Amino acid sequence: MAALSIVKYGDSVLETKCEPVTSFGTLELRKLVVDMFETMYVARGVGLAAPQVGVSSQLTVIDTSSGEDPSKQLVLINPTIVKREGSQIGEEGCLSIPGFREDVRRAAHVVVRAKDIDGNDIEVEGEELLARALQHEIDHLHGILFLNHLSPLKRDLIRRKIKKLQKAGDW
Ligand code: NI
Numbered sequence: 001m002a003a004l005s006i007v008k009y010g011d012s013v014l015e016t017k018c019e020p021v022t023s024f025g026t027l028e029l030r031k032l033v034v035d036m037f038e039t040m041y042v043a044r045g046v047g048l049a050a051p052q053v054g055v056s057s058q059l060t061v062i063d064t065s066s067g068e069d070p071s072k073q074l075v076l077i078n079p080t081i082v083k084r085e086g087s088q089i090g091e092e093g094c095l096s097i098p099g100f101r102e103d104v105r106r107a108a109h110v111v112v113r114a115k116d117i118d119g120n121d122i123e124v125e126g127e128e129l130l131a132r133a134l135q136h137e138i139d140h141l142h143g144i145l146f147l148n149h150l151s152p153l154k155r156d157l158i159r160r161k162i163k164k165l166q167k168a169g170d171w
Contacts, residue, residue: 003042004035004053008171009097009162013051015143018058020078024119033061033075033117041067045095047133049140052096060137064129074124079114079138090132092146100158104149106135 007013021029032055040048046066050059058078065072086108093101110131112124126134136146147155165171 001038002035003039006039006043006048006095007052007054009094009145009147010166010171011054013054013056014096014140014145016051016056017143018049018051018056018141020058021115024077024115024117029059029117032059036061037063037073040095043095046129047137048095049137051140051143058141060141062130062133062137064133075117076112076114076122076124076134076137077116077119079112079134079141081110081135081138082113083109083111085109088128088132092132092136094136094146097145097147097158097162100161102146102150102154102158104132104136104146106132110134112138 023029036048036050036053039053040061040063044066046064047060047062050057060076060079062074062076063072084107087105088108089103089105091101092104108131109127112134114122114124116122124134139145147158162171
């Protein structure tokens, strides 16, 4: 088990559509999933997508209990949102965009179909925080960040702040 380093905003892998996973149940895939959970817990996140550790594959891990309840651990491979209902507005951040949090509007309730680590079909339903995490992480697999959901004005403001941090070597 090893925490991986998290890719930060500015790296093109975060804005690239990920490739579907085609081989399941492999040692390599299991190791990646274990390492992604470890990385997410160390960083105190509730979700982490493969591109955030530099792997451009449609794979994400989520745990809305932050490691408190093992039954909350989710591994979603090649996920798609098949149903969205209602709407919620809430503060959202991203481990790849540390220090920035903004209100983002999301569906209140979603149903997701995906594969598990062995390639079995699974369906996950989520509301509130889980619905938000599912939408945020699945966005990542399409190269979309929470910044893309903000007004152009807010997005540009954050981009400018990040550019300053990058220039100062603080990013
Ligand atoms: Ni994120």
